[in-house]
Amino acid sequence: MPREIPVFDALIPTLLLILIGSALIFVLIDQLLRDVDWDRFVWHPALFRFALFVILFSGLGLWWYS
């Protein structure tokens, strides 16, 4: 897999695109979870959301580069 891909002829790290992608997915999931009031079941909502994002981002990144 390419480490950098050209966007309008400018080389951009693929990881950056993955970051943006996983942020978008995260926002979607977060919105869904908020609608069902997920906070009630979670001890530390901020930590939960942070962990969710880390899982998404590193999961996608590892999948892309493996």
Place this chain on the structure above:
Amino acid sequence: MNPEPSSSVLIGRQRLIAVQGFFKEEAISWLFVLKTLIAALIALWLAYRLELESPKTAVVTVFIVMQARTGMVLAKGFYRALGTIIGSGVALLLVAAFAQERVMFLIGLAIWVGMLTAGATIYRNFQSYAFVLAGYTACLVGLPAALDPNAAFDIAVTRLTEVLLGILVASTVSGLVFPLSMRELLLSAALKRFATFANSSGRALSFGVPIEEWGSLHLKAINEIVTLDSYRSVGIFDNPKTRQQNQTILRMSADLIAAASTLHVLNRHILRLNDSGMNVVREALDPLLATGVRLLQTHVSTSASQAKQLVTHIGEWQAEIQKHKSRIQTENTFSPEQQLAFDTAIMLLEQFLDEFRCYGRSHSALQDERIIEDDDRAPLIQHGRHATDFSQPLIAGLRTVLILGVMSVFWINSSWPTGVLALTIAVVVSALFSTAPNPAKMVFQMWQGIALSFAAAFVFQFMVLPNLHGFIQLTFGLIPFLAFAAYLMTRPKWGAIGVGFGLFFSTLAIPDNVTQFNYAGLLNSGIALLVSATIAALAFLTVMPMGNQLSRYRMMRALNRQLIIACLNPLPGLRPQFERDTRELLRQIAGMRGFNTAKDRAILTDALTIQELGSAVLELRTLLGQPHSLDATRLSSVQTAISALAQFYRHRNQRNLRALRQAFNNVIPQVFDQVLETKGKESTSNDRKIQIYLHLIHLQVQALPDLGRPADPSPEVNKEVAGYAA
């Protein structure tokens, strides 16, 4: 249920609570220190790991952004990122335009920084901070970039990366490690405001609060409302519920202000009832007021349910008043004046209670995590901008331009090697504190922080650092210094010393990726920092210091203008705007340095008069727009009276005052002619209300002090009034 505890137990318990409170406070301070340390060290490690140009910037950013509550960190971080991005962009633009022309470059920079410093005084809280930052980041990035135009882009990108890294780490740590939400602070502040408001309403309704004391209560209330609003604007960053309830909180503040402004008029009226001629009215009102006054005065809101209960009780009391007022009316025989005073009291009281319950309801909605659905009322706009006189931003902007100019001239003519640093820091310091109520004191504290950090940096660089190997050891070497800075930051008295120490210790002492031991360099930088802070302090002390005559005069004029606006501007949306702007202006005037002399208390009573007159005029104008039975001639003389009022506040002199009194002396008998026609009608009819408001304004106008007469009972007040009439 519980047996009454004995007094010794009670004292013991109080002491326990005090001790607990102390430890709770200390715990929050130490938690802050811990979080700051974690964030600073993680940021430093990441910056080394990513091989950024100067890792210290990330640490400096952590120190700038770190606050006790998560919401504050997120808000400050957000606006700092915004300011840094814009500032870097402008710096690049300036470099691109004037890379070879040093003078043109500095002029462009001065204009930009001056404009943004001016903008910062118009906005509040962190919005204001974003302005300051966008201004001085241009300086921070632009100056080194201009000296090395080929590397300009890299300098900007590196700075941006480091700052964003610091913000990211600080926000994450603050959100994850024992996060403290703004939410509880917001709720407890709202509850406290509710209780205080209930208590002072109780006092006002019982015998009235003397005007001087009322003024200081008013000021306190304004400051509390502003604090609540800043909690709201920050709280939306860290709690989804606060974000959802944004409108509700705005609504609550608006309801509170509406109730408070009626209470002003009511308080003044009840004070008048203490007059001996009004004894009959007082006695007739006493049985009506007794229940409510007791309820309000003894109210202590320690929980949201108590506040809710009070609102229910007030509702019951209001029904009681409705039931008994006609009976009391028939039981007593009043003279026309007394009848008018009685009707006024009842009308104002009913209006106040309606508004108070409205406020109570929106307050409960906030506490119960509900959202008010109000279709009938327009949504409130929130913006950080506030009313001010244009002299304020102008002075702040020009002062910064002046500092930049003086430092630039000195730098260019002396070819001082560390002149760039001195210039930058002078601009940073002067922009940073331009919105503080007492900037000179803050800069002086900052100066002490810099001096301390200078000494500490010496100790660290030449005694500690040479013995350290690797990042872990560096961490242990840094912890004592950083912890000291963070702990100082939690003490309100030494806050600026802590900030200064944290920022400049990090700047001076933290090694870059390639460690250099540069004795002379450190000495030069330290001296440059101290010189620049001194210059900034001198500028704050000498160039239009806070609370100077011109500012005071301009601000009082702006306050007077508010009444003209209330008299003449088109009505829709005017009332909330008037209430908000008068309060904001008064807050700024009172916030000026040295506001506590007898002259200032006169300003306070004057501001209260403007507030009350304005509310009454707005009510009157609203009533005139509704169905009433005034004919054209009467209506026009009411209009004349209102314009005379506006004219008086445009030019406050004896001639206009005489004209104003004359206008009201004309209109009062004309309108009160209709008492005969309206007699027997409902006392709350529009006609009666118009009479009541005209009467209230008339009384205020009569009470206005005379101007420009040599032998006057209260010369102090008049001198001041004459001062801004001139």
